[in-house]
Amino acid sequence: MSREGRLGVGIIGAGRVGPVVGAALAGAGHAVVGITSGSDDDRVESVLPGVPFLDAPEIVRRAELVVLAVPHAELAGVVAGLADIGAWQIGQLVVHTDPGFGLDVLLPAATRGAIPLAIHPAISFTGTSMDLRQLADAFAAVTAPAAVLPIAQALAVELGCEPVVVQDADRPAYAEAIATATEFSRSIVRQASDLLAAAGIENPRAFLSTIVHSSVDEALADPGAPGDVPGLPPAV
Structure with missing residues (x-):
């Protein structure tokens, strides 16, 4: 992505993955506009200092790129719930980081005009800033519609990873x-x-x-x- 293409990034999920992905994107020049609160907000604050804790609908309202880093069993419900309240926006990038899902889980967002992307950095996250060094040596599985695949690949690079395309059917x-x-x-x-x-x-x-x-x-x-x-x- 060009320097002119900096995005407002919102993170839904304050476990091990979300804060680190947010920090990596912030390091690439994007602005993290908010993250949901979790069970260890002090750790999140250490990884993303100064980033406000917001509820999910407010994050979606503010962000041009929404990163969904929630547990596997919760992902579908989060996407559908935000669709039910009309939160998703036309042209908004929506990325999930779950290796077990492809693009289907993002369909409720896509039907409302959002752009679905799946990017899984292939590391074992600790949830701390040490993960940023791991990302620099890692690959990321990227799945996206053909028209926006370059965007997904560019985001993976900005995380520090080498993107590898995984077809939706192969997820x-x-x-x-x-x-x-x-x-x-x-x-x-x-x-x-x-x-x-x-x-x-x-x-x-x-x-x-x-x-x-x-x-x-x-x-x-x-x-x-x-x-x-x-x-x-x-x-x-």
């Missing part, structure tokens, strides 16, 4: 891959930590840190891993 497979990588990794680390603790190893998670990271790096670099194509970079 379920994408979500399964992300869930497999994250949940399996966490489960294995927990199991190994428990075994080390039973063996008398103090601070087993620190003990595992180097071997886990090196093993994952080796697996990702394996040229024979499934999904890799000779002559192309390894699959991620």
